[in-house]
Amino acid sequence: MAQYSLVAGSVGLITLQNPPVNALSAVVRKGIVSTFERALRDPKVKSVVICGQNGVFCGGADIKEFGTNMSGPPLVPMIHAIEAADKPVVAAIEGSALGGGLELALGCHYRIAHSNARLGLPEVSLGLLPAAGGTQRLPRLIGIPAALDLITTGRHVTAAEALQLGIVDQVTDHKIVDEAVKFVLSVAGKPLDARRISTYPCPPLSDLDTVFEMVMQKVRQRAHGAIAPIACVQAVQAAATLPYAQGMEREKELMATLFTSGQARSMQYCFFAQRAVSKWSIPSGARWDTSMPRPVHKAAVIGLGTMGRGITVALAQTGLSVVAVETQEKQLMEAKQAMPGMLERGARRRGVSLTLHKITYSRDIRAVADVDLVIEAVFEDMALKKKVFQQLSDICKPGTFLCTNTSGLDVDHLASQTCNPELVVGMHFFAPAHVMKLLEVVYGPRSSPQAVATAMQLGKKMGKVSVAVGNCRGFVGNRMLKPYVEQAFFLLEEGATPEQVDGALEEFGFSMGVFKVSDLSGLDVGWRVRMADGFAEPGASSGPSARVRQGRRYSPLGDLLCEQGRFGQKTGQGWYQYDKPGGRVARSDPWLHSFLAEYRTRHGLVARRIDNQEVLERCLYALINEGFRILEDGIAAGPEDIDLIYVFGYGWPRHRGGPMFYAGMVGLTKVLQRLEHYHQAHPDVPFMQPCSLLRRLVASGSPPVHRWREVIKKVHSQL
């Protein structure tokens, strides 16, 4: 709702009230319309201030209303009425003014912001565009280039930047409503014509066509198939070329296409999924709202390879004191040289001050004796990690949480090396750890609720999307990767090329296909895992049984490349070739194509034409099928957890909602049928055998993804 009061004798104060973010629900819109009309009618009222309760102006339209039969007064005419009023209206902005919230403020004649405010038009990240006049007013106010930047990226700006851009008229550190009232009294009687943004001409720009062409090209490249950023550019182009009223028509038309699109549904699902996974619960019954995290003031990182450096930087950026331990002198020196640059770039990007002084370095593991939490990030080798955990258990003060950054080893086994296994959890970061948003927090059967809560909270503080997952080989993300990569290898055996497989996946929306990712992270990573799992064995890649291991189909292609020293970008050759070791630009490699042809001949395989549909189905459905197994095993609490892991850690396109949501969009029956088809064709590939949970869901009428938990619960209760 919206509350109305008369202040300072002549100012109508309208306060938006819809906790927690004063979203513009039907009731709030109704409240604004009626209180505003009352203010206009009241002769005592000479001016109006609009603010939000509890330190937040407005988080935008109520996203929960999307997809329902929307009732109540629409936003556009409401904002027009405010702009057209003959009494001055000031938006008093503190906290957030986002989406429809900022559009409401743009309809006001003046905007004053508290220095804590954040403003933005983030609709693009919900698969939409700012359709309450945002695409038409913002370019008129701040110019086309700045408006394009804000609208196509959805980024939030601080009050200081908003002032610089001209979005707000004043920034204050004082009480926002008091300042707004003072301000509106000071402008009483001034003509309002020049304050109505819809009447402004768009600031002229020379060579408009070229500007839009270039922006569109850039936006398309970044969008990976998402349609909202493109529509955002088109809407701003309308502002630049059409009169306001026609621009509004175009905005409406473009929004109508987006609003009902699967992409918008997927992205809005991701928004709510992100909030849902922070409300974690684990099979022991521990939950986010009943488990108290312990404060972490000082942390340590053991091992300063690529991951350790990233984790140290991420911790220091959070403001924690960090002890960075590396026993190898050379590696320590390299880390000391590299990390200041990483911190500097981070500080510049985030507009904050440098935190170099937060890190102390040591070669001696005993330096971690007084820290609250340790993250082990040594080489991915169980024997080495066990030794580190035994040492930590002896050295650390009582109560120190011991975390491992393993990407898939048994966390419980590591916990068993310590005197207090309840203090042990996995904190699986993704490279580069100071940039990537995902953190898998891995609990074992003995991890205490407090250990899980502390790791989850630390992740949040570090700006990560933290997802609590159970302990199994590869946890959630890497476990699902295995069938996906396996299918990609099989496709090469059957006639596809890395270029074709990657092309199909990139067209689907991944920023990089599976083979490019493999070249980037190093082919040796997967090779080591396959060796540890007893699949890859020296000398076994070329014998007669090379393509069968442990009674199932196996492709030794990745092992063969590793045996040739082709580890990807770092060696300049992998599935592609690069201009030099460390090169970044993948080029097709004729050697690889001959190698594949020879390999097929050697194994009596005849290359066939494979279409992109088959590439997608085999790679993605194999991955999704493993996702169902993970749900069935209780390793992830719900489909949202898996989806966020894939969106934030593995480049799954957000506009496709994550693998499990995508399965729902495709139709569970179809996914099941295609898995059955491929499993019949390849009975020696267990990953293609449809998971029984998928069958259960189909048998229960393929409920929407938010109702899967009910079926999963039933499955678990019957175990």
Ligand SMILES: CC/C=C\CC(=O)SCCNC(=O)CCNC(=O)[C@H](O)C(C)(C)COP(=O)(O)OP(=O)(O)OC[C@H]1O[C@@H](n2cnc3c(N)ncnc32)[C@H](O)[C@@H]1OP(=O)(O)O
């Ligand atoms: C004609 C169409 C015109 C306009 C279109 C739009 O306006 S679309 C909406 C544009 N706005 C946004 O995208 C903002 C989304 N919200 C946020 O970015 C953050 O929530 C915000 C406002 C920065 C606050 O962040 P904070 O970390 O403090 O809280 P949290 O994100 O956990 O949110 C708290 C709860 O509020 C719910 N919520 C937030 N925004 C909205 C919203 N716009 N509509 C509905 N609900 C919203 C959020 O889901 C949380 O709910 P909970 O049940 O507690 O998990």
